[in-house]
Amino acid sequence: MNQPITIVRLSPDSDHVATVASWTFAEWGHLNPGYAADTWREALRRECGDGGVPSVFVAMEGDQPVGTAALLAEDMDSRRELTPWLASVFVLPEWRGQGIASTLIRRVEQEATDCGVHRFYLFTPDQQALYRRLGWRDHEELSYRGEEVTIMRRQLEA
Numbered sequence: 001m002n003q004p005i006t007i008v009r010l011s012p013d014s015d016h017v018a019t020v021a022s023w024t025f026a027e028w029g030h031l032n033p034g035y036a037a038d039t040w041r042e043a044l045r046r047e048c049g050d051g052g053v054p055s056v057f058v059a060m061e062g063d064q065p066v067g068t069a070a071l072l073a074e075d076m077d078s079r080r081e082l083t084p085w086l087a088s089v090f091v092l093p094e095w096r097g098q099g100i101a102s103t104l105i106r107r108v109e110q111e112a113t114d115c116g117v118h119r120f121y122l123f124t125p126d127q128q129a130l131y132r133r134l135g136w137r138d139h140e141e142l143s144y145r146g147e148e149v150t151i152m153r154r155q156l157e158a
Helices: 017-031 037-047 100-114 128-133
Strands: 005-009 055-061 064-072 085-091 119-124 137-144 147-155
Touching (some): 064 100, 128 137
Antiparallel strands (some): 064 085, 119 147, 137 147
16 A cells, blocks of 8 residues: 655755665766766755755655655756756656656745745756646757756746
8 A cells, every 4th residue: 555645855864865866866967977976965965955945855655765856046057047946856767657746846836935936947858748737938948968958937926
C-alpha cells in the first residue's frame, strides 16, 4: 500500500541531500562542467534555505524521496537579470505520470508567493508542454551551454 506523497522542505543537514544531489547532478551536471559530484552536493546544501529564496523541496513517499524542485535566485548565469527561478524539477522515472512534478511546482509557486515574488522563471529543453499546462508562458528561446532551451515565466497572483 503506497503512502500519500508529502512535500517537505529539504534542510542542509538532511540525510536526503546526497540523494537529491545525485539525481540533479546526473540530470544537469553536464550544464556545469566545472562541478564534481561533491561540489554539486555542497552547492545544493547552500540552496536549502529555511524559507523564501533559496528553498529546496522534496516529494516523499513515506521516508523515501521520489522527486525534488527548488526556488533559486539564479539558475542561468547568462540571464542574471531574471530572478528568481524554479529549478531542478525532477521525479524518479518510476514515479512519473502521477502528478508529483506538478505538485512540486505548485509548492515552489506557493513559496514564491509567500515571500512576495509575483514573477519568476525556469528553463527547460523538453518539458514546455507540462509547464504551459500549469500556467507558464514562453519568454525566450536560446542556446544555453550547448543545449536548445526555452526560458519560461510565471506570473503569480498577489
